[in-house]
Amino acid sequence: MIAILGAGKMGEALLSGVLRAGRRPSDLVATARREERATLLRERYGIEIVSNAQAAAKADTLVLAVKPQDMGALLAEVGPHVPPGRLVISMAAGITTSFIEDRLPEGTPVVRVMSNTPVHVDEAMSVVSAGAHADETHLHMAEELLTPVGKVLRIPESLQDGATALSGSGPAYFYYLVEAMVDAGILLGMPRAAALEMVIQSAVGAAVMLRDSGEHPVLLREGVTSPGGTTIAAIRELERHGVRAAVLEAIEAARNRGRELASG
Numbered sequence: 001m002i003a004i005l006g007a008g009k010m011g012e013a014l015l016s017g018v019l020r021a022g023r024r025p026s027d028l029v030a031t032a033r034r035e036e037r038a039t040l041l042r043e044r045y046g047i048e049i050v051s052n053a054q055a056a057a058k059a060d061t062l063v064l065a066v067k068p069q070d071m072g073a074l075l076a077e078v079g080p081h082v083p084p085g086r087l088v089i090s091m092a093a094g095i096t097t098s099f100i101e102d103r104l105p106e107g108t109p110v111v112r113v114m115s116n117t118p119v120h121v122d123e124a125m126s127v128v129s130a131g132a133h134a135d136e137t138h139l140h141m142a143e144e145l146l147t148p149v150g151k152v153l154r155i156p157e158s159l160q161d162g163a164t165a166l167s168g169s170g171p172a173y174f175y176y177l178v179e180a181m182v183d184a185g186i187l188l189g190m191p192r193a194a195a196l197e198m199v200i201q202s203a204v205g206a207a208v209m210l211r212d213s214g215e216h217p218v219l220l221r222e223g224v225t226s227p228g229g230t231t232i233a234a235i236r237e238l239e240r241h242g243v244r245a246a247v248l249e250a251i252e253a254a255r256n257r258g259r260e261l262a263s264g
C-alpha cells in the first residue's frame with residue numbers, strides 16, 4: 001500500500017497518475033490537513049483518507065508531499081509511527097535525505113524525488129536520489145511509481161537542488177515566456193485568443209521537434225533563422241538585453257533558494 005502524506009497539488013497529481021496507471025484505489029491512502037480537502041479526495045478518487053499516524057502505520061511506501069516548511073512538523077508527527085524498513089519517498093524541494101533520516105527510525109530507506117507539474121498529463125520530469133539506507137530495490141520502487149507519469153532520471157543528491165531549479169520549476173519558465181510572447185502579439189494588434197493559440201502551438205511544435213528530432217536546439221534554431229531575415233532581428237534584441245545571462249542567473253537563484261529551504 002502507498003500513502004501520500006499531504007495530498008495537495010503535487011500529491012494529488014501523483015495520486016491520480018498512479019490510479020490512471022492501473023493501481024486500485026484500495027492500494028492507496030492519503031492524508032489532508034483540511035476536512036473539505038479530505039472529502040474532495042475521497043469523492044474524486046474513491047480512496048481512504050486517514051490520519052498521518054494511520055497512514056504511516058499501514059503503508060509500505062510513504063510519499064511525503066507537503067511543503068518544505070511543513071516537513072519538520074510532519075516528520076515529528078509520523079516519526080514514532082513508521083515501522084522499521086518502510087520506504088519513504090520525499091517530493092519536497094530542498095529537504096535532504098539526511099534531514100528526513102534524522103527524524104525517522106534508524107535505517108529507514110529514503111528516496112528524494114523532484115518531479116514537476118506535467119505529472120498531470122503523464123509528461124513529468126522526475127529525478128531520484130537514494131539516501132544513506134536506500135538501495136537499488138528502493139530506487140527501483142520509486143521509479144516504478146513515477147515512470148507511468150513521465151520520465152525518470154537517477155542523479156546524485158548533490159544535484160537535486162539544481163534539478164529542482166531546472167526541471168522542478170522549469171514549466172514555470174516556459175509559461176512565463178508564453179505570457180510574454182502573447183503580450184507581444186497584443187502589442188502587434190492581435191486578438192488575445194489568436195495570439196495565445198499561435199504561441200501555444202508554436203511551443204508544442206518546438207517541444208515535439210526538440211524531443212523527437214534528435215537535433216541539438218542550436219541547429220533547430222538555425223533552421224528557423226534565415227540570413228537577413230526576421231528571426232535574427234529578434235535574436236539580436238534578446239542578446240542585447242542579456243536574456244541568456246538572465247536565464248543562467250535566474251536558475252542559479254532558484255538553486256540557491258532550494259538550498260535555503262531545508263533550514264526553514
Ligand SMILES: NC(=O)C1=CN([C@@H]2O[C@H](COP(=O)(O)OP(=O)(O)OC[C@H]3O[C@@H](n4cnc5c(N)ncnc54)[C@H](O)[C@@H]3O)[C@@H](O)[C@H]2O)C=CC1
Nearest residue numbers: 006008009010032033065066067068070091092093115116
Ligand atoms: N508545485 C510544484 O510545481 C512542485 C512542487 N514540488 C514540491 O512538492 C511539495 C508539495 O507542493 P505542492 O503540491 O505545490 O503544495 P500544496 O500546498 O498544494 O500541497 C501540500 C499539502 O500538504 C498539506 N499538509 C501540510 N501539512 C500537512 C500535515 N501535517 N498533514 C497532512 N497534510 C498536510 C497541505 O494542506 C497541502 O494540501 C513541496 O514540497 C514542493 O517543494 C515539487 C515539484 C514541483
Ligand SMILES: O=C(O)[C@@H]1CCC=N1
Nearest residue numbers: 093164165168169170
Ligand atoms: O517553487 C517551488 O518551491 C516548487 C519546487 C519546484 C517547483 N515548485
